[in-house]
Amino acid sequence: MSRLVPRQTPPPQIRPSPEPNPLAGDSRTPLERFRTKPKKPLSVTDLVSPAWCELQYFYTLSKFGRKPRTQAMKMGSKIHQALEDEIHTTIPVETVSKEDRFGLKLWNTIQGLRCLRQTGLTRELEIWGIVGGQVVNGVIDELSFACPDPDMEEKLELARAQQSGGTLPLGQLSIEQAFGKAKGIKLDLPDISVSSWLEETKRDRHVYIADVKTRGGRLLPKGASLRPTWMQLMLYRKLLESLFLNTVDAETIFARYGLAPLKSFSEAFILGGGVLGDADSDFDPENPYSILQANELISHPNLSSLWALMISEYQQTIPTISDILRAEFRYAKTGEVIGNELIIYNADTIDAYVEREMEWWKGSREAKGVEIEEAFKCRICDFAEECTWRKTKIEEATEKSRLRKGAREKSAI
Structure with missing residues (x-):
């Protein structure tokens, strides 16, 4: 699959605040100071970084506006790029307007979803949502149809069935009955295997979310060090589900970025200077979707129609989203996998966390540092x-x- 990027995009520069003490004498809320137009909207990083230490993140934003790129972060970016290059081919394309540039993001998300549908794996999928009345943007490292832990999935499916008001399929064992039977306890119930019902329920595949983290050493993080990662994965799932269910108001997204949703894309973007292929051109063996893509962009010539196409791709591609979330840790020097950690999504947990962090962003309370522990x-x-x-x-x-x-x-x- 092709991943398009704007031609000649200058890298973002981070400049320290010119103020000798950027924390002094400013009564604005963090949202007003750092994430209000013309500055970019909130990101997933903005909401989960405080899980490590709110005050540290406040100091960082006050001095730099965003996290400065350390050497470790640069090494991590190289590993992420190498993983993306395994499944996506990056192609420069001409963009003229800000609508073109945002359309490029939507188009890459559409291609990423198609890649997931066709190959069972996609990486670097950009998402948008609305949290606490604020637009939030993020990029999911990996989506796949590969279950990271079938045993955990089996227990989760059974627990859900039991908690759904007792309406199990005819003859299906409850969790207690299933584990009792596994221990050899005689039960006066039909002899139906757990696996047979699970196979029935898996006719619709789950999509699994994973986040890739790089480490300077070969040890896995534990305890409080994992909290930002867990909140990040849960927030990804929350945002992804909103897009899949089509509950994200596109007009709010476009308005926050100052975009005209009905303005036509430029001809340069639609035709891509030959990259996407002219609708009347010959078949391009390097890009077998080129003619189809050009025709699609012609028939979806603005952000509003391209967003609708993206939502339809979500609904075609994602039958259900698994509650099993995976963090993959790689050694920064070599890129090798050093381990995985799993967590189960909990809507109440992430909702409470996000609500609390939005209180700080909106100025309802002061930033807190870490506890003594x-x-x-x-x-x-x-x-x-x-x-x-x-x-x-x-x-x-x-x-x-x-x-x-x-x-x-x-x-x-």
Whole structure:
């Protein structure tokens, strides 16, 4: 499948804030300061990075506007690009207007969904949604039809069936009955296997979401270090489901980006300078979809119609979205897989998390630092010396220690 990119797009530059103290004397909310027009809308990264430390992310945005690209991030980008190149061929294409450039994003999402439908795998799928009244954008590293853990899937399917009000298929065992039978307990029930019903329910394939993380070492993260990754995967699933169900208001998306949804794409973009193929041109063996693609863009000549085509591709491609979410960890120096971690999607968990983070973004509360149990994060934080939260926690700990010492001395008298 082809992945199109605009020709001669300059790389984004990050400039430190010219203010000597960017945190002082600004009463605007984080949303007003960092993610209001003409600045870009919220990203999935904006919502999940605070799961590591809200205050650290606030300091980062205040000084740079976004996370500066470290050497580790650059190595990670190379690995992501190599994985994408395994299934997508990148082709430059002419874009004239901002509608062309956003149309290119929609077109690549359409091609990514078709790749998933035809091959069972796609990577770098861009998505959009609305969370807490705000437009949110993200890119899912991987979607596939390959189940990462069939045993977990089986238990999940059975648990769902049991929790659906007891309306199991005729003769189907409950979870307790199924596990009881596996242990050899005699049950007065029809002899129907769990696997036979599971095969019935799997006529519609699940789509599985995965996120690829690179690590400087070969050890897997654990505990609090995994929290941002879990929130990221859950948010991806939440946004993907909204697109699949067609509950995302396209007009709100277009308005946030300042786009004219009925404005026609440029001829240069539709024909792609020969990349997409002229509708009257000969068949291009390097791009077998070229004639079809050109015709499709001619028949979907604006953002509104191309968005509708994208939604139809979602509904054709994704029968159901699995609740099993996978984080794949790779060694940054070589790209080799060092392990996977799985989590089950929980709508209540991500809804509560997002609601709390939106309170901070909208200024309803101040940013918080880490609790004492996660003080290890401060050792690798660039803002540790200027962090007011850290100083306050140190003072609180010192005072508690002084009070405990005083109490011991009094009891010893």
